[in-house]
Amino acid sequence: MNQPHRVLPLALVLLLVAGLAGSVLKPYPIYLISLWAVYTISAIGLNLTLGFAGQISLAQASFVGFGAYATALLLPHGVPFGFTLVIGAAISFILGVLLGFPALRVQGHYLAFVTLALATIAFLVFRNESWLTHGTAGIDKIARPIPFTSDVAYMWLCLAALAVVTLGVWWLLRSPWGRAFLALRENPVRAASLGVDVRTYTLLAFAIGAGLGGVSGALFAPLGQYIEPSEFALPLSFSLLLMVVVGGSGSFLGPFLGAMVSVALPEVLRSFQDYYLLIYGVIVILLLVFSPDGIVGIIARGVARLRPTDAPVEPKP
Amino acid sequence: MATDTNSPVLMMEGVVGGYGRMTILNGLSFSVARATITTIIGPNGAGKSTAFKAIFGLLNLSAGRIILEGKDVRGFSPAALIGEGVCYVPQGRNIFPELSVHDNLELGGVALGTTKAMRSRVEEALDRFPILRQKARAQASTLSGGQQKLLEIARGLIARPKLMLIDEPSIGLSPLMVKDVFATLQRLRDQGVSILMVEQNARSALEISDNGIVLETGRTRLVGTAQSILNDPRIAKLFLGAEVDLETPASP
Numbered sequence: 001m002n003q004p005h006r007v008l009p010l011a012l013v014l015l016l017v018a019g020l021a022g023s024v025l026k027p028y029p030i031y032l033i034s035l036w037a038v039y040t041i042s043a044i045g046l047n048l049t050l051g052f053a054g055q056i057s058l059a060q061a062s063f064v065g066f067g068a069y070a071t072a073l074l075l076p077h078g079v080p081f082g083f084t085l086v087i088g089a090a091i092s093f094i095l096g097v098l099l100g101f102p103a104l105r106v107q108g109h110y111l112a113f114v115t116l117a118l119a120t121i122a123f124l125v126f127r128n129e130s131w132l133t134h135g136t137a138g139i140d141k142i143a144r145p146i147p148f149t150s151d152v153a154y155m156w157l158c159l160a161a162l163a164v165v166t167l168g169v170w171w172l173l174r175s176p177w178g179r180a181f182l183a184l185r186e187n188p189v190r191a192a193s194l195g196v197d198v199r200t201y202t203l204l205a206f207a208i209g210a211g212l213g214g215v216s217g218a219l220f221a222p223l224g225q226y227i228e229p230s231e232f233a234l235p236l237s238f239s240l241l242l243m244v245v246v247g248g249s250g251s252f253l254g255p256f257l258g259a260m261v262s263v264a265l266p267e268v269l270r271s272f273q274d275y276y277l278l279i280y281g282v283i284v285i286l287l288l289v290f291s292p293d294g295i296v297g298i299i300a301r302g303v304a305r306l307r308p309t310d311a312p313v314e315p316k317p
Numbered sequence: 318m319a320t321d322t323n324s325p326v327l328m329m330e331g332v333v334g335g336y337g338r339m340t341i342l343n344g345l346s347f348s349v350a351r352a353t354i355t356t357i358i359g360p361n362g363a364g365k366s367t368a369f370k371a372i373f374g375l376l377n378l379s380a381g382r383i384i385l386e387g388k389d390v391r392g393f394s395p396a397a398l399i400g401e402g403v404c405y406v407p408q409g410r411n412i413f414p415e416l417s418v419h420d421n422l423e424l425g426g427v428a429l430g431t432t433k434a435m436r437s438r439v440e441e442a443l444d445r446f447p448i449l450r451q452k453a454r455a456q457a458s459t460l461s462g463g464q465q466k467l468l469e470i471a472r473g474l475i476a477r478p479k480l481m482l483i484d485e486p487s488i489g490l491s492p493l494m495v496k497d498v499f500a501t502l503q504r505l506r507d508q509g510v511s512i513l514m515v516e517q518n519a520r521s522a523l524e525i526s527d528n529g530i531v532l533e534t535g536r537t538r539l540v541g542t543a544q545s546i547l548n549d550p551r552i553a554k555l556f557l558g559a560e561v562d563l564e565t566p567a568s569p
Contacts (some may be wrong), residue, residue: 195428
């Protein structure tokens with residue numbers, strides 16, 4: 001499950017099935033499938049930063065926000081959607097590099113607090129700088145790019161973007177860059193002895209993760225056609241973090257499954273009304289107690305039981 | 318540019334450096350001949366492992382030159398040194414235990430730049446070490462101690478080094494495993510890799526080496542063929558920590 005080359009076809013089939021199902025469903029499920037694709041892109045970014053490079057970030061929602069605001073603010077000025085997406089991703093990428101600098105000095109909980117600070121600052125900017133962001137009133141009537149104006153067409157655009165990101169990350173993880181991220185997560189000192197430039201790769205881990213957050217935000221804004229600051233506040237950062245952890249941090253398929261749970265579970269538990277969050281919380285706790293490697297861990301163990309392992313595991317000497 | 322096969326692959330010239338204000342290497346000078354095994358021995362604190370860190374760019378040096386194939390590489394980063402053909406197998410267990418054997422080998426190729434080069438080098442390594450091919454998908458922590466050391470050596474070879482720095486390869490291994498690791502080093506030497514080794518297990522190491530270097534307090538005290546050092550009665554004294562008068566010739 002952690003081998004990108006083995007699960008890539010599975011991820012792409014999942015996208016196709018979601019798209020085909022969405023094409024015959026009602027508008028609300030179509031919206032949910034689009035939202036899943038958008039959140040998955042962001043979770044894939046965070047999974048690169050956290051799961052593969054081992055750097056915690058609570059600022060992923062801010063990068064989604066930068067992408068969303070860049071698109072929402074530039075589209076009315078006639079800038080094509082493709083450019084707004086690139087600009088949103090570039091802004092997030094650059095801010096991601098800046099966020100990476102503290103990670104060169106602090107790690108773990110301390111790094112979490114640094115990223116928390118950035119998330120708070122970003123939220124305050126989105127909310128208080130009304131001259132630019134329209135403040136709490138938000139920005140409405142965000143146009144979808146032609147010809148993706150219908151719900152179904154826009155869903156296919158989101159799924160296509162997710163497919164491109166999936167292929168890009170698949171390539172990255174198999175490349176020496178991806179291997180360097182892995183070395184960095186496992187042991188930075190050993191990584192350095194293998195010629196990994198720890199500084200560059202730490203910054204890149206943040207920047208690429210943030211850049212994907214920006215892509216996700218650029219797609220998010222025209223999806224609901226309205227954005228406001230609280231959508232990019234800490235709850236989204238925690239939610240994205242949960243998607244990565246629940247799905248399986250450091251696994252290729254984890255973000256797909258984590259985002260699916262995060263989008264679908266509120267709908268499934270809708271009848272429980274106020275108890276929804278309580279039930280969701282209990283499910284997450286149970287999952288992490290019994291399967292710290294998330295849903296992917298459960299599936300991997302299930303698959304391993306069904307077939308013998310590639311190589312026999314020998315007892316340690 | 319053709320390389321002079323008689324010139325040393327590595328020359329240390331008056332290298333001074335240490336940790337913070339503490340100087341460990343006090344003008345260290347020695348050379349490593351091409352396609353040989355050279356073993357550095359010396360008492361604890363002599364600066365053996367520090368010499369490796371100096372060569373591999375992990376130590377700030379205040380003086381001296383480190384000449385690799387005629388080029389001064391002092392101040393080069395580990396990544397740049399890997400590009401220049403140096404690999405470093407540090408002391409102790411340095412595998413990534415949670416990852417598979419195959420993933421560990423791929424990590425040896427992160428400095429190569431392309432996925433294709435990385436993958437073909439991993440295949441070469443698996444051909445060279447059939448035991449690792451057998452266990453390619455197994456978690457690296459499930460390998461025996463000797464196999465883990467072979468994995469580290471194989472990983473170091475992914476970058477096709479001219480010079481391998483290997484620090485205490487026998488540490489924590491059974492005598493049989495040590496034999497296996499040393500035989501691998503001899504095979505690599507025969508294939509043209511120059512090996513500079515630090516070893517506490519001095520006698521066994523010198524027995525498979527071509528040359529030896531004795532370090533004391535960050536200086537070279539004795540260089541010679543491995544055989545001459547093995548036969549030098551003063552070496553035993555040095556390892557016992559006794560004062561040694563190296564000015565007086567050894568008794569025949």
